[in-house]
Amino acid sequence: MAVGTLLVGTGNATAQGGGAPEAYYRAVAEFFQLPRSEISILSDWHLPAQEIPVVLFIARRAGVSAEALVALRRSGQGWQSMAGRYRVDASHMYVPLPEGAPAGRLEGAYGRYRSTPPGSWSSVTLGDQEILDLVNLRLLAQVLHMAPETVLRQAGSGSWDEIYARLLGRETR
Secondary structure (H helix, E strand, O other): OOOOOOOOOHHHHHHOOOOHHHHHHHHHHHHOOOOHHHOHHHHHOOOOHHHHHHHHHHHHHHOOOHHHHHHHHHOOOOHHHHHHHOOOOHHHHOOOOOOOOOOHHHHHHHHHHHOOOHHHHHHOOOOHHHHHHHHHHHHHHHHHOOOHHHHHHHHOOOOHHHHHHHHHHHHHO
16 A cells, blocks of 8 residues: 655754654654655644654555545544544554553553453544554554553653653663
8 A cells, every 4th residue: 555655844843843853753754664755745734743653554554545644634533533434443553561551641541441352442442642642652662662561651741752752862871
């Protein structure tokens, strides 16, 4: 499936907090195994940096273009609605955590997963923020080679591109 040609604009990175989004965009490109040059139109379309992985994740799972999802997002559709429309359910979003590990900002979602048999996870309802958080958790854990529970424990608050910059800084010290 072609994701489309997406080029990262530099003006948006400055507006979103210096160089942090640029490093984050490189991580997104690495995670999705895309050339760095294919991330840009999404940022040029004024999507927050942390939403770009969600667009790409749903597009890949659903076999639709990222541009179509951006158009829906810009028209006001939420992630929950788009994921449902394209049959990308909670079972696709799940990121394994060790039993009893604190889930931090995702405690509500993991509570619903834990109370539902794994074979029925497609029926778990996730909110827009939970979808965004789960996709970004998966991305950061893989790109930084960290356990998801470590990412959640160290994440704190803020956007995922800010969290990435903090975690990346901790790794390089």
